[in-house]
Amino acid sequence: MPTPVTPTVRIIGRPNLDREELHRYLAEIGGQDWTAHRPDYNDTQDLIEVAGRTCYRSFAAGLNPNVTRVRTDPDAYLGNIVEHRHGSVLEHAQYTFIIQNVSRVFTHEWVRHRQGVAISQESLRYVRLTELPFWYPEWAQNDPELLSRGQQILTALEDFQTWMADHFQLDRAGMPFHEKKAKTSFMRRFAPEGLATVLVWSANVRTLRHVVETRTDEGAEEEVRLVANQLGELMATEVPALFADYVIDDTGAWTTPHRKV
Numbered sequence: 063m064p065t066p067v068t069p070t071v072r073i074i075g076r077p078n079l080d081r082e083e084l085h086r087y088l089a090e091i092g093g094q095d096w097t098a099h100r101p102d103y104n105d106t107q108d109l110i111e112v113a114g115r116t117c118y119r120s121f122a123a124g125l126n127p128n129v130t131r132v133r134t135d136p137d138a139y140l141g142n143i144v145e146h147r148h149g150s151v152l153e154h155a156q157y158t159f160i161i162q163n164v165s166r167v168f169t170h171e172w173v174r175h176r177q178g179v180a181i182s183q184e185s186l187r188y189v190r191l192t193e194l195p196f197w198y199p200e201w202a203q204n205d206p207e208l209l210s211r212g213q214q215i216l217t218a219l220e221d222f223q224t225w226m227a228d229h230f231q232l233d234r235a236g237m238p239f240h241e242k243k244a245k246t247s248f249m250r251r252f253a254p255e256g257l258a259t260v261l262v263w264s265a266n267v268r269t270l271r272h273v274v275e276t277r278t279d280e281g282a283e284e285e286v287r288l289v290a291n292q293l294g295e296l297m298a299t300e301v302p303a304l305f306a307d308y309v310i311d312d313t314g315a316w317t318t319p320h321r322k323v
């Protein structure tokens with residue numbers, strides 16, 4: 063019987079600032095006091111701030127004779143970057159996510175985002191299908207007949223996968239791997255678009271803002287919106303100063319006056 067699943071996003075990689083090396087650099091240029099402002103601050107936000115301040119040598123007033131005043135509050139500094147759409151510094155911070163139990167409907171749309179991303183998706187040429195995990199939105203879960211008919215179809219498709227594996231003798235000793243791969247790829251053609259799969263997906267913070275904005279929009283696809291919302295919630299916790307401008311409206315869309323920084 064196909065297992066109902068729920069799309070989930072997890073962060074498995076994030077920036078890791080080498081503070082000692084950074085401090086040595088700042089000491090060389092006379093900006094060592096900058097670190098005193100942020101004892102509890104986070105690596106991603108500091109990384110982006112360092113990139114931004116490097117542009118104007120604005121770690122302290124007077125380091126650049128053209129700069130007589132600098133913002134010392136990190137949240138205000140980063141808020142100003144977002145407000146002025148200096149989005150290129152956000153590209154220094156890359157996150158990696160496991161996006162699990164998402165359909166191929168989802169992945170097909172998600173991979174359209176090309177800028178600032180890296181994508182690895184489970185291969186159905188190599189990984190043989192033995193079951194067909196599937197996500198039902200809440201409204202579908204509350205429709206017993208729909209659920210029952212849907213499960214019947216999925217069960218038949220699942221049984222067919224098992225039958226084909228036997229029919230093609232995929233577990234026969236000595237079966238050449240290229241043959242196994244060809245048959246496995248043929249078999250996936252009988253899997254539904256809604257089949258749950260997994261992505262390792264990396265994106266920089268500039269891209270993450272753009273994806274959350276476009277993919278929580280009311281017009282976006284239901285499962286895509288669900289994942290984009292989870293992504294937004296994770297990032298709002300990770301980098302609060304860089305997501306502080308968002309307001310979630312009545313439709314669930316993440317809106318900001320500083321769209322696409």
Ligand SMILES: Cc1cc2nc3c(=O)[nH]c(=O)nc-3n(C[C@H](O)[C@H](O)[C@H](O)COP(=O)(O)OP(=O)(O)OC[C@H]3O[C@@H](n4cnc5c(N)ncnc54)[C@H](O)[C@@H]3O)c2cc1C
Pocket residue numbers: 174175176177272276277279281282283
């Ligand atoms: C609600 C919704 C409905 C959609 N419906 C459809 C649909 O019906 N059919 C369909 O095919 N797609 C559809 N899409 C997908 C959409 O057309 C984009 O392909 C997808 O959202 C990727 O976004 P992006 O183009 O901003 O690319 P990203 O890779 O996220 O790029 C980010 C930004 O970088 C810049 N950029 C990226 N690549 C280039 C480039 N080559 N040249 C110049 N600038 C570039 C652009 O400013 C772009 O916005 C839909 C998307 C949404 C959100």
